[in-house]
Amino acid sequence: MAGQALAQSSEPIAVTSHGRLRGQRLANCMVFRGIRYAVAERFQPPRASEPWSGIRDALAPGASAPQTNANPPPGPPYVILAQLPRPAGAKAPAPLPENEDCLFLNVWTSALNDGRKRPVMVWLHGGFFYGGTGSTTDGSGIAGRGDAVVVSLNHRLNAFGYTHFGDLAGGEFAEAGNVGMLDIVAALRWIRDNIAAFGGDPERIMVFGTSGGGMKTSFLMASPPARGLFKRAGVQSGPGLRFMERDAAAAVTERLLREVGLTSANAADLAKLPMARLLAGYHSVAKAMKPSRFIDLPCFAPVIDPKWLPHHPFSPKAAAGATDVAMLIGCNAQEMSFFWGNDPEAFTLTDAGYRDRVRTFAGRRTDRLLRSYARAYPNATAARRYLQAFSDYSLALPVTAQADRHAHAGGTTYAYRLDLQSPALGGKLGALHTLESSLLFNTPEAGRALLGPGDTPVRLARQMSEAWVRFAATGDPNGTDLPHWPRYDAKSRATMLFDRETRLAYDPNALARRKMAPLLGA
The missing domain is CATH 3.40.50.1820 (Alpha/Beta hydrolase fold, catalytic domain)
Known part of the structure; x- marks a missing residue:
């Protein structure tokens, strides 16, 4: 029954390849939040999640990736939006839950079972490769018109998503330097296989994002495993010309090891560190390795890789496949x-x-x-x-x-x-x-x-x-x-x-x- 919906229910119920999901009706559309698209162990590639029986609620966003600095630098935030006045009586939003178990997506659609196939717009959040979340996205303004299905997602970030081990740890974590991007590819595969259940057309998928979301989109355009999973790309204020060279990324990992009291001989122990300790180590290294300009990615970012990114996406020219x-x-x-x-x-x-x-x-x-x-x-x-x-x-x-x-x-x-x-x-x-x-x-x-x-x-x-x-x-x-x-x-x-x-x-x-x-x- 994958790709269909139970239209008789008063609640929106979508039938996916893994099981049935209960969403929420909004004023102008429906939303399904916190859909698990994959699972993963630390530094390991994502894998498909297990199917379920019955109906699973999809009513609240899943966790965002770990990112909050427990000891932020003094002074005002560098993002000037914090200085905008709040409406009278408005409270600061509550912090979102963060967890390494963060591979969730959200879907907004106007209909589940009307025979239409709408284009699908997959939003990749900003925050470069260290922060941000898809949980605060609001796709209702597009989906409510009925002309597209909108998807946002969370994936691994910073040291959890982009710690390149190189030759360390015996190859056990060979893909760790790009697992944040592997998460996004896993999400796109889930979308391809299931979006028809939400009124979307798997043959018309667009990936788009602002800032870091544009950089992620640029990566995907040049990534062979992502080929065929989407046909359009929107790069808003996030040019992705180059990513990290392997030697530079391995040097960053060495620095992280020293920061948390490990050495190359026991690098695999990074996988067992408490989440808070690894996150603190990341923030310490990142503070010392600030980018010199917007497009520079000095640490904890995607890495050139024979399988996942054989060439820089747009440097010195467009990589093979990017123009498809x-x-x-x-x-x-x-x-x-x-x-x-x-x-x-x-x-x-x-x-x-x-x-x-x-x-x-x-x-x-x-x-x-x-x-x-x-x-x-x-x-x-x-x-x-x-x-x-x-x-x-x-x-x-x-x-x-x-x-x-x-x-x-x-x-x-x-x-x-x-x-x-x-x-x-x-x-x-x-x-x-x-x-x-x-x-x-x-x-x-x-x-x-x-x-x-x-x-x-x-x-x-x-x-x-x-x-x-x-x-x-x-x-x-x-x-x-x-x-x-x-x-x-x-x-x-x-x-x-x-x-x-x-x-x-x-x-x-x-x-x-x-x-x-x-x-x-x-």
Whole structure:
């Protein structure tokens, strides 16, 4: 009975290959939460879970991956969203449960047994490869329209998902450096085999994500075992050009061993450490190995592997197989203010401070870069020019490179940029990182703290979410609600700009591409 549903029940009951699941009716759709898609021992690949008899409740999210630092650094969080004012009387959300047993997914759908096959949109959460959760996703704004099925999922993270043993431990943990990604592949296989039970089309699956979710999507595009499990990819503000080399990843593991009092001779004992101790060791190593820029992954990230990732996805070119997947890729105009929650000086830079900060990434190119941004933004303050230059360097530059390489290799590529200026915190944030999230999910009310009042967020949420659904369904985001959106190529670089007036532009990231190309190094 897999792939069917029990329509007679007053409660939504889906019949999967493992057993029956009871979901919950929402105002505009149904949701099934906390569905186990696999099980796994620490550092080991996931394996299929056991079937069950009877009806199992799918009413609450499963655990998120272990990630919370029990001894966080002093001062405000680096993510500036913590500074947004809460509505009067609103309480901080309760912390989500975390556990190594975290291989769960959630499904939103409008119907179970109506004969339709909707495109499937699989959301990979952000947080790079160290944090985040799919448990807070809300897919109802898309699923409630009836035009797609939405899935979010949890998988292993940080040291639990990406500790590369190399030649340590006798090969017992040969795949440990990528098990977080193996979890996602296992989830995609579960989705392929079961999504018809939720009204989805297993032949039209799109994987998409913002920030780290975009990086994970990029990995999957180049991973042979993931081939054929999805046909479209959405990479939002998360270019994945390169991942970790094996030697560098093995050196990180050696450092982790020292941190928790082990040696290479007893490296296998990492698998038996208490969860809290391993997590504390991870946080200590990660604190000492901070990335130098957004696309750098210095520790606990996916590793080049003969089976799972034979080549970097988009460096120096698109890997074999990556262009078999149609890709919609883009970023926001002023991404990096998102990360300045503990850096208030960045918003009030003098000319001297602006120059000093640009020099940290531009080196001998600093003066010519300053002149270029002065010409392009003559009325901007030094702080605003720095926000733009640093955002271009960090994200617009690698996003453009990934789009160029995908298109040059023959892939179907569409590009966008979100230019809408957030009015939050006095308007100093611009179009910051993650601003698109509630727009893509058609939940603008949930994003009002960043998006502001009025009809523009509602219109953009409709435009963007419908374009992403069309892309999931057909590989083409065009529709009557948008200007014509040509495929991207490395000559015209056609890019849809979402703003108060959505319009098409050609090569809108030209300044970063022309002036910063030698700084990419990937």
